[in-house]
Amino acid sequence: xxxxxxxxxxxxxxxxxxxxxxxxxxxxxxxxxxxxxxxxxxxxxxxxxxxxxxxxxxxxxxxxxxxxxxxxxxxxxxxxxxxxxxxxxxxxxxxxxxxxxxxxxxxxxxxxxxxxxxxxxxxxxxxxxxxxxxxxxxxxxxxxxxxxxxxxxxxxxxxxxxxxxxxxxxxxxxxxxxxxxxxxxxxx
Amino acid sequence: xxxxxxxxxxxxxxxxxxxxxxxxxxxxxxxxxxxxxxxxxxxxxxxxxxxxxxxxxxxxxxxxxxxxxxxxxxxxxxxxxxxxxxxxxxxxxxxxxxxxxxxxxxxxxxxxxxxxxxxxxxxxxxxxxxxxxxxxxxxxxxxxxxxxxxxxxxxxxxxxxxxxxxxxxxxxxxxxxxxxxxxxxxxx
DNA sequence: TCTTTAATTTGATAATTGTCAAATTTATTG
DNA sequence: CAATAAATTTGACAATTATCAAATTAAAGA
Numbered sequence: 001x002x003x004x005x006x007x008x009x010x011x012x013x014x015x016x017x018x019x020x021x022x023x024x025x026x027x028x029x030x031x032x033x034x035x036x037x038x039x040x041x042x043x044x045x046x047x048x049x050x051x052x053x054x055x056x057x058x059x060x061x062x063x064x065x066x067x068x069x070x071x072x073x074x075x076x077x078x079x080x081x082x083x084x085x086x087x088x089x090x091x092x093x094x095x096x097x098x099x100x101x102x103x104x105x106x107x108x109x110x111x112x113x114x115x116x117x118x119x120x121x122x123x124x125x126x127x128x129x130x131x132x133x134x135x136x137x138x139x140x141x142x143x144x145x146x147x148x149x150x151x152x153x154x155x156x157x158x159x160x161x162x163x164x165x166x167x168x169x170x171x172x173x174x175x176x177x178x179x180x181x182x183x184x185x186x187x188x
Numbered sequence: 189x190x191x192x193x194x195x196x197x198x199x200x201x202x203x204x205x206x207x208x209x210x211x212x213x214x215x216x217x218x219x220x221x222x223x224x225x226x227x228x229x230x231x232x233x234x235x236x237x238x239x240x241x242x243x244x245x246x247x248x249x250x251x252x253x254x255x256x257x258x259x260x261x262x263x264x265x266x267x268x269x270x271x272x273x274x275x276x277x278x279x280x281x282x283x284x285x286x287x288x289x290x291x292x293x294x295x296x297x298x299x300x301x302x303x304x305x306x307x308x309x310x311x312x313x314x315x316x317x318x319x320x321x322x323x324x325x326x327x328x329x330x331x332x333x334x335x336x337x338x339x340x341x342x343x344x345x346x347x348x349x350x351x352x353x354x355x356x357x358x359x360x361x362x363x364x365x366x367x368x369x370x371x372x373x374x375x376x
Numbered sequence: 377t378c379t380t381t382a383a384t385t386t387g388a389t390a391a392t393t394g395t396c397a398a399a400t401t402t403a404t405t406g
Numbered sequence: 407c408a409a410t411a412a413a414t415t416t417g418a419c420a421a422t423t424a425t426c427a428a429a430t431t432a433a434a435g436a
Binding site: 060062067069081082085086114118121122124125128129130131132133135136137138139140142143144145172175 | 257274310319
Binding site for chain 3: 145146147180183
């Protein structure tokens with residue numbers, strides 16, 4: 001079940017067998033139904049999860065409106081970055097948009113792996129670096145002034161999201177409202 | 189000269205003396221005058237720098253307009269994240285907004301330190317994590333729909349930027365144009 | 377200090393996007 | 407399959423922000 005994740009880690013830096021064994025031992029597989037809550041705002045994020053199947057959405061509340069900050073799917077690691085690293089409650093919610101299977105590792109066990117296996121720090125660093133520049137690309141898109149340009153970013157880079165995710169979530173992710181998104185899609 | 193950087197690293201994870209020695213040996217101190225170019229778009233970013241004194245601006249060109257993506261000052265690490273990690277040419281320019289002194293470490297030497305000293309991976313990982321959630325906070329701000337709200341973010345969190353940086357740079361950083369920023373500041 | 381350049385402000389107007397209401401289409405459930 | 411709910415579209419209008427031009431103020435160099 002966890003094989004693709006292990007393979008991915010090994011592709012970054014070969015893991016000693018004991019580390020692989022520990023990973024398999026310490027990681028729990030958990031299934032979530034569509035609309036299940038994976039993390040609630042106000043709680044400390046204590047886990048890193050890898051998505052084995054499915055798709056999740058990160059959002060926070062601005063007044064009464066849900067602002068979507070991230071969509072993540074098969075292969076991605078999920079956690080509430082701010083809360084997980086600072087050990088403070090965050091304002092991010094994570095919910096399953098589809099039936100989703102996660103491999104879950106607790107913060108303390110992650111720290112144990114970092115301490116015990118130097119090689120795991122390399123993997124942790126590289127994955128964090130990848131997240132950093134993927135986020136930079138997102139920011140790049142958000143700074144585009146025209147709603148149309150921001151929409152084209154999704155069309156170009158993540159067209160499958162348009163099949164899998166209702167437009168009302170994509171609209172706040174792109175920093176526009178639902179009607180504006182609908183009109184952009186409608187014209188031409 | 190490099191003491192504050194060394195202290196900061198040590199506060200994350202105590203470094204063996206040989207690592208400190210290597211760091212001091214491999215790092216170059218370089219001074220830049222105001223408006224000097226630190227990195228040009230189209231080149232691969234081969235260095236990580238720590239700002240010992242001064243302030244720099246990251247920007248890219250959208251048509252003919254300069255879009256500012258980052259301000260960084262004393263204590264911060266600078267590099268073009270995308271280019272540095274992917275080893276491909278990026279579109280980011282970095283220039284000094286004030287006379288600036290940098291401690292500079294080459295990519296290859298950084299990799300040497302990562303390979304030679306496991307402890308350095310911990311430091312690299314933690315710093316990358318910090319950058320990641322600082323960027324998340326910025327993204328959070330960029331998603332705010334009202335220009336006024338985005339401006340208040342600067343007022344609240346980085347008021348010194350308003351003293352040190354011309355408004356024309358702050359305006360594109362906040363995703364609005366100069367006149368809009370001026371009007372927001374003017375009213376009340 | 378005077379001159380020149382850069383930074384900031386102000387005004388008039390146009391373009392873009394948001395808001396609210398309602399209609400239509402699509403999906404889901406008993 | 408009908409009934410209900412959810413998703414999407416459309417319309418009218420208002421609010422926000424951009425654009426272009428010009429004036430004013432502040433800063434920097436001779």
